[in-house]
Amino acid sequence: MTLAVAIRDLQFAWPAGPGLSIGDLQIAHGSRVFLQGPSGSGKSTLLSLIAGVLAPQSGQLTVLGQDMTKLSPAARDRLRAQSLGVIFQLFNLVPYLDVLSNVTLASRFSKSRGPASEADKRSTALELLGRLGLEDPALLSRRVDRLSVGQQQRVAAARALFGEPALVIADEPTSALDPKASTAFLDLLIREAERTGATLLFVSHDMGLSEPFDQTITMDAFTRQSGEPD
Secondary structure (H helix, E strand, O other), rough: EEEEEEEEEEEEEOEEEEEEEEEEEEEEOOOEEOOOOOOOOHHHHHHHHHOOOOOOOOEEEEEEEEEEOOOHHHHHHHHHHEEEEEEEEOOOOOOOOEEHHOOOOOOHHOOOOOEEEEEHHHHHHHHHHOOOOOOOOOOOOOEHOOOOHHHHHHHHHHHOOOOOOEEEEOOOOOOOOOOOHHHHHHHHHHHHHHHHEEEEEEEEOOOHHOOOOEEEHHHHOOEOOOOOOO
């Protein structure tokens, strides 16, 4: 079995208090994984470690075949730009850019992310937005801060999926949506991940969203002490 993420005896502690302690965690390449835990359980800390924003203090962490404990901060940044797509809870879109510019933003940080030519980037972004239900041409040149919350969420998903990253991390992306909209968005996200063969790590406190996933992991499964940031 090829692994997208492999963790062994990982330790991470914040200066002001305790942190994470994970004995063993494996995420298969191409799988759909649901990570559940309440606020303050360390979900975001774990995501930051997997995404290379934070570095483990001890133990083993391999992401897409790369030993994160041996990579420099710059190398972790390159890996994230090239091969990871992240959907943030608050979307983190660039408010003064239009829809298309936000979607293709990853290609500015990595030449290998998406097509080489600007015309092909635009075409790829348009196809992706269409599949996510944003096919209205009037929206494409609109600043994202003038979109509805649901539209911003789909732009954030398109940005994360642009260039077909091998690993997509979604950090509570449905927290601002009602149950019906949450389910519809999750269906779109899973369909896109399956289309490209991406591994999907979806984080939420809502176990009601876990049904379509291959694997459910709860933060309670990891030995830890209370007190670290979420």
